[in-house]
Amino acid sequence: MMLSSEQAQEDVAHVLYMAVDELDHGLDLREQGMDSVRVMQLVEQWRTAGVEKVDYIVLAEDPRLERWLEVLADLQQPAESV
Secondary structure: OOOOHHHHHHHHHHHOOOOHHHOOOOOEHHHHOOOHHHHHHHHHHHHHOOOOOOOHHHHHHOOEHHHHHHHHHHHOOOOOOO
């Protein structure tokens, strides 16, 4: 199961009680109301959705939505065979 960029944005907007079009992708999500409890909620939700390696620390290091979407996309790339 893949988590789409659109679904991730909807999830973030939902925990912040905002509309998706109100989210500023380049602004620190903490300035938009994000806190550690909400980040953990999203981590668990996204793990359940199939992004098993999503990590709180990685998201907390750069709390901008544009970065989170990059991280989520990278985590869902198929592993390269050697």
